[in-house]
Amino acid sequence: MLDVKPSASAVTQGAKPVGEAKILFMTPQSIKVACSNCNLRELCMPMGLSADELDRIDKMVGTRRRVRRGSALFSNGEKFTSLYAIRTGFFKTCVASEDGRDQVTGFQMAGEIIGLDGIVHDHHTCDAVALEDAEVCIMPFDLIEKLSREVSALQHHVHKIMSREIVREHGVMLLLGSMRAEERLAAFLLNLVQRLHARGFSQSEFVLRMTREEIGSYLGLKLETVSRTFSKFSEDGIVEVKQRHVRILNTDALRLIVNNNQLSGQ
Amino acid sequence: MLDVKPSASAVTQGAKPVGEAKILFMTPQSIKVACSNCNLRELCMPMGLSADELDRIDKMVGTRRRVRRGSALFSNGEKFTSLYAIRTGFFKTCVASEDGRDQVTGFQMAGEIIGLDGIVHDHHTCDAVALEDAEVCIMPFDLIEKLSREVSALQHHVHKIMSREIVREHGVMLLLGSMRAEERLAAFLLNLVQRLHARGFSQSEFVLRMTREEIGSYLGLKLETVSRTFSKFSEDGIVEVKQRHVRILNTDALRLIVNNNQLSGQ
DNA sequence: CGACACCTTGAAGAGGTTCAAGAAATGTGG
DNA sequence: CCACATTTCTTGAACCTCTTCAAGGTGTCG
Numbered sequence: 001m002l003d004v005k006p007s008a009s010a011v012t013q014g015a016k017p018v019g020e021a022k023i024l025f026m027t028p029q030s031i032k033v034a035c036s037n038c039n040l041r042e043l044c045m046p047m048g049l050s051a052d053e054l055d056r057i058d059k060m061v062g063t064r065r066r067v068r069r070g071s072a073l074f075s076n077g078e079k080f081t082s083l084y085a086i087r088t089g090f091f092k093t094c095v096a097s098e099d100g101r102d103q104v105t106g107f108q109m110a111g112e113i114i115g116l117d118g119i120v121h122d123h124h125t126c127d128a129v130a131l132e133d134a135e136v137c138i139m140p141f142d143l144i145e146k147l148s149r150e151v152s153a154l155q156h157h158v159h160k161i162m163s164r165e166i167v168r169e170h171g172v173m174l175l176l177g178s179m180r181a182e183e184r185l186a187a188f189l190l191n192l193v194q195r196l197h198a199r200g201f202s203q204s205e206f207v208l209r210m211t212r213e214e215i216g217s218y219l220g221l222k223l224e225t226v227s228r229t230f231s232k233f234s235e236d237g238i239v240e241v242k243q244r245h246v247r248i249l250n251t252d253a254l255r256l257i258v259n260n261n262q263l264s265g266q
Numbered sequence: 267m268l269d270v271k272p273s274a275s276a277v278t279q280g281a282k283p284v285g286e287a288k289i290l291f292m293t294p295q296s297i298k299v300a301c302s303n304c305n306l307r308e309l310c311m312p313m314g315l316s317a318d319e320l321d322r323i324d325k326m327v328g329t330r331r332r333v334r335r336g337s338a339l340f341s342n343g344e345k346f347t348s349l350y351a352i353r354t355g356f357f358k359t360c361v362a363s364e365d366g367r368d369q370v371t372g373f374q375m376a377g378e379i380i381g382l383d384g385i386v387h388d389h390h391t392c393d394a395v396a397l398e399d400a401e402v403c404i405m406p407f408d409l410i411e412k413l414s415r416e417v418s419a420l421q422h423h424v425h426k427i428m429s430r431e432i433v434r435e436h437g438v439m440l441l442l443g444s445m446r447a448e449e450r451l452a453a454f455l456l457n458l459v460q461r462l463h464a465r466g467f468s469q470s471e472f473v474l475r476m477t478r479e480e481i482g483s484y485l486g487l488k489l490e491t492v493s494r495t496f497s498k499f500s501e502d503g504i505v506e507v508k509q510r511h512v513r514i515l516n517t518d519a520l521r522l523i524v525n526n527n528q529l530s531g532q
Numbered sequence: 533c534g535a536c537a538c539c540t541t542g543a544a545g546a547g548g549t550t551c552a553a554g555a556a557a558t559g560t561g562g
Numbered sequence: 563c564c565a566c567a568t569t570t571c572t573t574g575a576a577c578c579t580c581t582t583c584a585a586g587g588t589g590t591c592g
Contacts, residue, residue, distance in 0.1 A: 536590085538587100544584105549576105551577095552574085555573100561567105562563105562566105
């Protein structure tokens with residue numbers, strides 16, 4: 001419901017790098033990388049490119065950058081220069097209001113693109129924080145725009161990425177605007193497991209990279225409510241929860257919770 | 267907070283057409299129009315274009331379309347072909363879940379662009395419904411992409427429009443995830459009056475084009491709560507409300523309600 | 533091993549919803 | 563132009579969900 005990632009490829013969870021053998025050359029902090037050989041290509045690149053076009057994209061994606069768990073890839077107010085494709089690791093993005101309110105706007109994993117918020121005002125309007133040690137491909141936006149003018153498949157791909165983010169956020173608005181706590185958590189778990197599954201992980205078992213408080217912020221709930229709802233699902237035999245380790249025992253039950261807005265005729 | 271429109275131009279509220287004198291030629295349902303002379307240009311077009319570039323954009327924006335109050339410009343599932351620039355009138359966009367839940371994702375007015383949701387899957391994923399008789403400029407998306415490859419200012423403008431929508435939705439998520447009823451309605455009114463003011467209307471007085479139920483859907487509240495909160499603001503002397511006619515008596519009070527998350531230090 | 537961050541659970545309370553009834557506006561057809 | 567039907571809005575009262583506050587448990591890392 002919230003976000004659909006169509007293609008699947010085998011990607012490791014955790015901080016293990018992907019396609020390490022394909023790296024062309026490396027320096028301590030910034031590492032040259034080739035999209036043409038990246039396992040995540042299906043997730044972040046358009047399909048059906050010629051060898052030449054792929055080569056030019058390789059050159060656009062200049063370097064990689066490592067981000068330590070807990071530190072920010074970019075922060076609110078920072079100058080916008082690039083989009084980032086996540087290679088490994090797990091991020092949250094959050095916005096803050098003037099009075100110090102905080103809202104997690106999304107959780108991002110390998111193959112997903114972050115930084116789109118910065119384009120409008122040439123400055124970022126949210127923080128992107130790594131929830132585990134991570135690595136991203138840096139794609140300078142002026143180069144993206146330049147190459148997009150020459151490679152129409154890339155141009156359309158960029159448009160699709162932005163549109164996908166808009167549609168994803170529509171789903172979050174539906175969740176925040178009309179669902180109750182159990183429905184929200186069920187939708188969240190289904191979305192997470194689906195995205196992980198699309199990356200080659202288990203359909204039923206995974207490790208949460210974020211705290212109850214971060215889940216709560218994303219879902220518009222207090223951390224206690226998240227915890228209680230986990231306990232409820234656990235009592236009902238729908239999931240098994242040990243701290244951050246989650247095993248889904250009954251996916252259909254979760255789907256039912258999301259789709260059973262008790263009003264059936266309205 | 268939610269959405270900032272920088273430039274102001276004199277635009278009428280209601281269904282009065284704008285820049286009528288500039289129309290080149292017209293047919294009953296589709297009317298040829300020139301962006302180069304449109305009063306709304308500052309809102310929907312990039313700045314600093316050459317005469318030639320403007321001329322090519324004029325050709326891209328083929329025709330206009332009228333949409334009767336209550337009918338849809340496009341609907342969920344429909345094939346995506348074009349983006350639409352609102353010339354006159356007022357729209358809501360809403361998504362629906364499988365089980366029939368409905369969520370208003372935004373209200374759009376003159377100069378704003380709708381249809382971005384359709385790009386990802388080549389089909390629209392929401393409905394755009396006119397809340398009053400409206401008129402839009404049709405911009406076929408393949409032509410936008412073609413021209414974007416040639417005119418980099420247009421390309422960047424399209425990217426900014428999409429990024430702006432993403433940032434706007436971040437603001438809505440913050441509202442839905444962390445604000446209480448009074449805060450939500452205050453933020454909503456401030457946002458609405460700001461956008462209207464940027465179009466040349468009063469800073470304090472306006473007519474709501476949507477029902478209490480639609481406001482409630484957008485804000486994640488029931489229509490009764492919206493009504494009660496209006497009454498509360500009215501009792502407190504902050505606004506004057508007569509059905510859909512609203513006059514803001516104390517803008518600062520509204521700002522205080524939004525920014526006074528009672529926790530001052532956290 | 534101790535300090536710290538994170539998670540769970542209970543009890544009381546607040547904010548918003550639900551249900552219901554009536555009032556005000558709007559639209560329709562004679 | 564008026565009467566009637568329909569939609570929209572307001573308000574009250576009871577209820578429910580989620581929050582708040584509080585305490586204790588669990589896990590992790592230097």
